Amino acid sequence: MKLLVLIVPVLIIPGNSFSQIYQHRFLDNDLSQYQGKKACYSRSMYNSLMENYDVTFYKIDLSAGNSSAYIEGSATVRAKVLNAGLDTFVIELYNDYTVDSVLVNDIKHYFIRTADNIIVPLSPVLSNGSAFAAQIFYHGELSQDIQDYRIGIVNNPVRQVTYTLSEPFFSKFWFPCKQVLGDKADSVYVFVTVDSTLKAGSNGLLTAIIPVGDGRVRYEWKSKYPIAYYLISLSVAGYVEYNIWARPEGIVDSILIQNYVYDSAYLEDYKHEIDATRDMVEVYSTLFGIYPFKDEKYGHCLAPIGGGMEHQTMTTLSELDFDLVSHELAHQWFGDYVTCGTWQDIWINEGFASYCEVLAREFVLEESPYDRLKSFHDYLLYHAREGNVFVPGGDFDIDYGVSYQVINLVDRIFDMALSYIKGAYLLHMIRFELQDDNLFFLALKNYLSQYGDSVATGLDFKNVLESTSGKDFTDFFDQWYFGEGYPVYDVRWDQEDDTVFLDAVQTVTASSTPFFKMPLEYKLFYNGGDTTLILFQQQNIQSFRIHVTGQVDSIEVDPDVNVLAKIESVQKGLETGSDYKRHDLKLLTSITNPFNDYIRLEFAESGDRKYVALYDISGRVILKQTTRDNSLVINTGRLKKGIYIIDINSPESTLTEKLVKE
Numbered sequence: 001m002k003l004l005v006l007i008v009p010v011l012i013i014p015g016n017s018f019s020q021i022y023q024h025r026f027l028d029n030d031l032s033q034y035q036g037k038k039a040c041y042s043r044s045m046y047n048s049l050m051e052n053y054d055v056t057f058y059k060i061d062l063s064a065g066n067s068s069a070y071i072e073g074s075a076t077v078r079a080k081v082l083n084a085g086l087d088t089f090v091i092e093l094y095n096d097y098t099v100d101s102v103l104v105n106d107i108k109h110y111f112i113r114t115a116d117n118i119i120v121p122l123s124p125v126l127s128n129g130s131a132f133a134a135q136i137f138y139h140g141e142l143s144q145d146i147q148d149y150r151i152g153i154v155n156n157p158v159r160q161v162t163y164t165l166s167e168p169f170f171s172k173f174w175f176p177c178k179q180v181l182g183d184k185a186d187s188v189y190v191f192v193t194v195d196s197t198l199k200a201g202s203n204g205l206l207t208a209i210i211p212v213g214d215g216r217v218r219y220e221w222k223s224k225y226p227i228a229y230y231l232i233s234l235s236v237a238g239y240v241e242y243n244i245w246a247r248p249e250g251i252v253d254s255i256l257i258q259n260y261v262y263d264s265a266y267l268e269d270y271k272h273e274i275d276a277t278r279d280m281v282e283v284y285s286t287l288f289g290i291y292p293f294k295d296e297k298y299g300h301c302l303a304p305i306g307g308g309m310e311h312q313t314m315t316t317l318s319e320l321d322f323d324l325v326s327h328e329l330a331h332q333w334f335g336d337y338v339t340c341g342t343w344q345d346i347w348i349n350e351g352f353a354s355y356c357e358v359l360a361r362e363f364v365l366e367e368s369p370y371d372r373l374k375s376f377h378d379y380l381l382y383h384a385r386e387g388n389v390f391v392p393g394g395d396f397d398i399d400y401g402v403s404y405q406v407i408n409l410v411d412r413i414f415d416m417a418l419s420y421i422k423g424a425y426l427l428h429m430i431r432f433e434l435q436d437d438n439l440f441f442l443a444l445k446n447y448l449s450q451y452g453d454s455v456a457t458g459l460d461f462k463n464v465l466e467s468t469s470g471k472d473f474t475d476f477f478d479q480w481y482f483g484e485g486y487p488v489y490d491v492r493w494d495q496e497d498d499t500v501f502l503d504a505v506q507t508v509t510a511s512s513t514p515f516f517k518m519p520l521e522y523k524l525f526y527n528g529g530d531t532t533l534i535l536f537q538q539q540n541i542q543s544f545r546i547h548v549t550g551q552v553d554s555i556e557v558d559p560d561v562n563v564l565a566k567i568e569s570v571q572k573g574l575e576t577g578s579d580y581k582r583h584d585l586k587l588l589t590s591i592t593n594p595f596n597d598y599i600r601l602e603f604a605e606s607g608d609r610k611y612v613a614l615y616d617i618s619g620r621v622i623l624k625q626t627t628r629d630n631s632l633v634i635n636t637g638r639l640k641k642g643i644y645i646i647d648i649n650s651p652e653s654t655l656t657e658k659l660v661k662e
Contacts, residue, residue: 056186058075060232104122156303189221195217200234204223233316257278287359287363292452303316308327326359327357345456479518502543526553555570596661596662612624614647639661
């Protein structure tokens with residue numbers, strides 16, 4: 001997004017504020033309790049013995065059909081022993097399944113079933129650093145009430161599709177696994193034996209279709225990339241296959257886009273939408289870095305899920321809608337390649353993918369992002385008056401299991417307003433505050449480069465953003481990520497000669513976040529033209545002086561919906577006694593403007609203490625200084641060319657003025 005910001009000379013006068021200081025009460029607190037492995041679980045069901053090994057490989061070898069959710073077969077888990085040693089192997093599998101046998105290093109072992117765990121005592125103890133393999137043979141079908149929640153493995157009799165949905169806690173409802181986000185398997189094989197009239201889709205590359213007799217074939221899918229447990233999938237139906245290839249700049253071989261759709265008629269209706277995926281892969285590869293699973297594929301399996309699920313390299317989709325496809329494809333970077341470190345940081349997945357819907361419209365369709373942003377904006381004004389984007393820790397202190405409590409927890413994690421749409425708006429506001437698209441996308445690339453094939457938290461992204469941009473986003477994350485609600489503005493203005501006087505009053509929708517320190521665009525309309533400028537609000541009530549060259553007819557606040565805020569009113573006419581009329585502005589006799597290597601201030605007042613602060617245009621403090629002298633020289637040799645704001649306060653006067661370094 002290229003923001004053309006025309007800034008006219010502006011004087012900013014702080015008024016008497018009723019703002020409270022917003023303490024960094026989330027960032028200052030110890031968040032370690034939210035960022036460990038146990039955040040993936042409820043407190044009562046997590047088995048700490050799983051911390052004694054690291055998963056390196058899953059092989060799932062099942063027989064399945066498209067007319068029921070019955071499965072049978074085996075799952076092999078290869079792992080490496082951690083800590084002092086392993087005397088008990090624990091893996092998760094839902095109790096509805098019958099476990100026929102368990103082998104560890106090809107030796108049959110005694111096992112215990114309890115609380116959806118398979119517990120296998122080991123003798124002798126496996127030593128620290130040693131590798132081992134456990135194979136679990138099992139069979140069964142989930143009860144209908146489980147299927148109704150759309151978790152684990154599900155059969156839809158109308159469409160005749162059997163498919164999996166595992167996010168966030170439900171991989172154990174179809175294969176034995178370790179549900180810890182930070183423990184990605186290095187690779188995965190998914191073998192599915194089906195009737196020869198069906199196709200089975202899954203992760204990675206389809207390496208073989210092997211006849212096994214009785215009119216059945218085995219689809220052998222293999223992926224060599226690290227993968228989180230909940231991103232492993234299968235889907236079985238009488239699919240029609242349609243393949244295309246993308247070729248982003250910078251790669252030698254084309255990227256396969258493999259599509260399993262319901263039938264030929266559906267393919268004919270949606271071929272154009274499928275073809276658009278090629279453009280998305282190429283554009284996203286330019287914006288974020290090459291598609292992270294380029295040596296395998298990207299693909300779609302259709303299933304009646306009411307949306308989409310970003311299974312790594314093979315998304316499951318309800319329909320081939322442009323916004324849905326762009327969202328799920330974006331997850332291959334944000335969610336799959338880099339996965340949220342805890343479910344409380346789901347913003348790393350869903351907020352980023354939702355913002356990519358905006359980016360796809362902007363860079364693939366080459367249309368203005370305004371319409372998509374405006375729909376997000378209007379939705380949030382109604383649905384996001386309270387609540388955090390970061391999922392508070394207390395929301396995880398519930399019983400784990402298949403119950404309404406768990407469904408409520410899942411609903412909170414995947415809250416449409418907070419995790420998805422407000423999460424997307426946070427990224428757009430970061431882009432707006434940076435005022436530099438190259439810097440914004442560089443921060444995304446740096447983040448992906450640093451945490452690729454691993455996991456990250458919201459604070460990890462904040463650290464990369466700050467190191468890339470050189471800007472402090474502590475206030476931003478306090479307000480928008482850990483805070484609640486959004487600001488509401490009432491603006492009044494008037495004009496005298498060549499000066500517009502403007503009062504901006506900010507209130508909020510959630511008392512837990514009493515103020516949003518933020519930039520806001522103001523568009524001034526003249527007879528025959530307009531000017532857009534950015535004013536940075538630093539307190540609840542703030543007054544501004546704006547030098548203009550013509551008669552202003554009207555003012556529009558945040559015309560491009562670049563921030564999440566409700567503009568309650570914009571009215572011409574200031575009340576008597578407004579802040580700008582209460583200040584004597586004859587504080588200086590001279591100031592160097594424009595300036596080069598220094599700024600020299602000559603004060604009209606002597607003896608009184610003067611407080612001087614210099615800010616860049618984003619509101620970041622460059623320096624602060626105090627003096628009682630009649631003059632002050634500020635060394636600015638190291639500052640970049642551009643626009644700065646100087647703020648001077650004395651016991652009797654206040655002055656803020658725009659300065660330009662040439």
